[in-house]
Amino acid sequence: MKSASEIKQIVIVGGGTAGWMSALILADTLAQSTAMQGVGITLLESPVVGTIGVGEGSTHALKRFFDTLRIAESEWMPACHATYKCGITFDGWSTRPGFTSYFHQFSTMVDNLTQPVFMNNVHSRLRGVDAPGWPNDYFLSAHLVRNKLAPVTPEHFPFTVNYGFHFDATLLARFLRKKALERGVRHRQCHIVASNLDARGDIASVRSQEGEEFAADLFIDCSGFTGLLIDKALKTPFHSYANDLANDAAVAMPTPHDGEIAPHTVSTALKHGWAWQIPLTTRYGNGYVYSKAYCSADQAEYELRERLGLLESDVPARHLAMKVGRVEQHWNRNCVAIGLSQGFLEPLEATALFLTQTAAAIFAAILTAGDYGERARQAYNREVNGYFDGHRDYIVAHYKTNSRPDTAYWRDRARDPGAVSDSLRQVFDTWLGGRDLAAEITRQGLDKYYPIGSWYALLAGMGVFPPPTPAQANPAYQQQAREMQEFLRRCTLNFRNHMEVLREYDRAAGEQARAA
Structure with a gap:
């Protein structure tokens, strides 16, 4: 060589x-x-x-890619019908009261002020205290989505915001x-x-x-x-990864939207997998990721069409196999x-x-x-394999913490012990034991793949808590949560409407094309 x-x-x-x-x-x-x-x-x-x-949807790393190449969002986003993405909403993965939906956020500098409060309340709830532990209340990204705001920070707002894209x-x-x-x-x-x-x-x-x-x-x-x-x-x-992740197929089809869209991907649990909804400026991208061991391609397409109101529509569906x-x-x-x-x-x-x-x-x-040389190749392969395995474990964690009892697919996902690596088992043991999860994530180096706030959002968002003890209720926790929500509400006043920003990009791109 x-x-x-x-x-x-x-x-x-x-x-x-x-x-x-x-x-x-x-x-x-x-x-x-x-x-x-x-x-x-x-x-x-x-x-x-x-x-x-x-x-497609991206993580916030795609912003770094375009920034490194010195390509402005106002240039590439209109060309790709792109929208902003502040994170992912997970609907219906959990049936636990108060936790049937949660938001997995992209981080912001504001989290340095709100995340410690969230983590403290989570640890209190793990001890049985009736403390508010729903992640949506504590992160700026969730509030931007709720108000359909673009995550682009103005000059006068001194905190950076990480975000991804749909395209x-x-x-x-x-x-x-x-x-x-x-x-x-x-x-x-x-x-x-x-x-x-x-x-x-x-x-x-x-x-x-x-x-x-x-x-x-x-x-x-x-x-x-x-x-x-x-x-x-x-x-x-x-x-x-077939023993870890059962899904091996998908069906996809587009639908129109009214032009006012929130900057997030939505993942909704269905009978034999989950459906995505991705907003582009021109349409929604929709799809159903499922396991062929539990339903056929025709059954999956029927369920997706039924969900989208397209049973009588001639909109074609694309069927995809996943390896x-x-x-x-x-x-x-x-x-x-x-x-x-x-x-x-x-x-x-x-x-x-x-x-x-x-x-x-x-x-x-x-x-x-x-x-x-050979040493470099071995180091590269170890590092890239680490990224794949680390991301696999985080995805597996969604399934292991689901509480849906309605189909064999979901029941099997929750109880299959073969899908849990030693690393993930240590994460679960630390959480359920009420110990310091942040320290465990850092000890294993898992924050290289997903930050600590992501792990807390997933496990708390799924409602993986012991039943709260009413006798330990403390109004101070509720008051603190309300203060965090008010603080974040006032932060959102610095941001503009999502579609307003995108329409501005479209107009600028059109003017540039005419000038050329």
Whole structure:
């Protein structure tokens, strides 16, 4: 295998969001490295393989991606029909009184003032005190959603707010392609069908359906679930999450909206899985993630259509298969898998783009540092596997804490002991034992994947508490919660209406297009 300094040509196989995001991250990072300038990046995109693109949500890491590339939200959001996202509302996952819905927030600096009060009340409630422990009352992001406000902070508001986005995945890939080409990435439309290995077992070249060969020193596999390079060529072992996460299929379809939308994704528990609702500026993206072991594709589509009021509609539904798990080596020989080719978690916490972005950014940093040996590959694979496994555990925690008794699907999710890793079991034991969960999360390093506030929001939001003891009721807790709500209400006065901000972006984009 060549050293980093010997890499002169990188070929990315596959377009879509993963391919073009990887191309942009590599192009931007390598351009800032004196040693790696002049490295060519070519993306090979199949004209016959489309993107999955059913509407997407992101974590707040996507903002960092665009900020790093110096691309303004007012530019890319209108092009991708994008809206803001302050977090995720979970409806119907719990049946515990007072906790049938909760909000998983993106963090803000304001949380430094409100989260300690929330955590103190949670610990009191774990001891049996009747203290208010519903997370929605304590986080600015939840109040922004409640009032349909954009999370963009004005100059006079001295606290930062983390937020993500919703967007049309097909349009986002198209926008990223445009930006990558502007930054020197070469693009070829061709359908890759085979790989050629050299005597050492590295990939020497890939071949198109038309017989054209593309040689490179380094290959990035963004070919989706097909895994043309990482799987088909290099036979990299796959680590399935099927024993941890039962969902393996989805059905999706759009619906219109009235234009006034709250900046959040909604995840609603259904009979055999959960439904998403993602607001774009032009429509809602809707889908149902389910397990084929509990219902058929036709049954899932019927349930989703019934929920959306589309039983008599001819709106087409898209059926998707999901391969849940990860490869054991994301970087194998001279090939790095990024996107669906490296692995997939069900989209409950919008992790797909985050994992793509993270994997590409970590690898780009390693490449520019010049460390391209076996030790670097092992360290990279450990780190990326850690991200996948850490996010898997957080998603599993949603199912283990559900209290729905209505179907075998939900009952099985709650009682299946095989779905709980040792790490997650320690988290549950710490919580149920009333011990310091923040210290346990920090001890395990889990805050690298989800912050402490997220774990508290999940477990408290699901109502995982012992029954409160009325004799221990203390009005001071209620008063403190009311003070937090009033404080957050006044914070929201600094923010503008969500759709007003987006319409302003649209007008500016239109004016710019006319001027051009």
